[in-house]
Amino acid sequence: MCLTVGEGRMSDSRETVSSKDTEEVIMEATFRALSKHGYTDLRMRDIGEEMDLTRQVIHYHFDGKYDLLSSFLEYVIDQYEGSVEVDADDDPRSELDARIDQCLFGPEFEEFSHWERMKVYHELYTHAQNDGDHREIFNEHYDRVRGSIIEVVEDGIETGEFEPVDAERMGQLITDVIHAARGRRMALGHEDAPAEARKAIDQFVLDSLYADD
């Protein structure tokens, strides 16, 4: 976020409505531009062309390209986490299923935008290997996502619905498979990767959880 020098920027709590609006507009424009051109070929101009406002407003709200992209990373991550919705009082088995499905296919009735978001998300993810700050942001986010899956597994073990496996290792495995399948769908165009991954998880991974049926 951009702090004007001199007298500094107004505090977050006093931020104008229109200012917040514009920043949202910029974020969505950034999203579309990124989605069209890819991270590597993203120009400030491209973002400008996705807005009604001129590209120079970006410099008023953000302190250059890097600051913009950092804010955008947090924006995307918030969206990701905000989009996950599971029935709180599902049994562990249903909740685990729901979480896996949402990670793989996105919130229902949003298939298209899901993959657009994921494309951008994965590109930022890979780029994080070159940027310590981005890596840190991703790590915190990743811990939350993986954690929520591990938690369900642990719950299921406690209630006796699941076999007493190493929940952390199991959760990490599932998370990894999801991530790879999504990435493969986008990088290689394997449309069926998520669906196949879902089946593979059921068939080869979750069977360790349901050993007694």
Add this chain to the structure above:
Amino acid sequence: MCLTVGEGRMSDSRETVSSKDTEEVIMEATFRALSKHGYTDLRMRDIGEEMDLTRQVIHYHFDGKYDLLSSFLEYVIDQYEGSVEVDADDDPRSELDARIDQCLFGPEFEEFSHWERMKVYHELYTHAQNDGDHREIFNEHYDRVRGSIIEVVEDGIETGEFEPVDAERMGQLITDVIHAARGRRMALGHEDAPAEARKAIDQFVLDSLYADD
């Protein structure tokens, strides 16, 4: 590869030694530059600085940045596939183990360079979602890698060493886990990701193959 206009470039078979040498030098310089700066921030200048030759020679041997990067992609993929070595007359179980280990940890005694190569490899992989040609090249490569794993599983099933699972699905699952663990190690800095993935594969995936012991 660059084709000079006019009379065209000499056929591959007649290529000078020094010319091939230089191209190799450029490839390795590109590798180092990419590994240092990342795909997004790679400049032709950066490659030049990794060589004894000046950066302009690149334009003699390759037809611009895109052509260079395309050639480099094939170079990296060749290296990847060339580095995989398994004992031809191992039993399926050992061969599968060996292949998984090599994909996860690299050829023995090359740990460091393995991760440098992987970093570059994964960045190219993710970028492929923005480039149809690169995507195609990756797809062919990916099919070979996954195929070699599937093949081992099929062999094991035929000899009765493995349970009669869906070899394709199993092979794909293993490949996905490997890919995600490597990516996670690099993007998030999870040093133990490959080792943990190895254990998870043993514990939760391969157990479906060895159900009778």
Add this chain to the structure above:
DNA sequence: GATTCGGTTTACCATACAGTAAATTTTTAA
């Protein structure tokens, strides 16, 4: 030993790009 030719260097260019400054409009607050 002159000449050709592949390969390399030096010097240079066009332009694409992020970023800035000042003018202008819109909103807020008195």
Add this chain to the structure above:
DNA sequence: TTAAAAATTTACTGTATGGTAAACCGAATC
């Protein structure tokens, strides 16, 4: 209603970058 502040636009700049042209070198070939 007016003055100040915030937000946006228009016009511009500095420079980083990919690429080119012509000179230069060294090893084959005649």
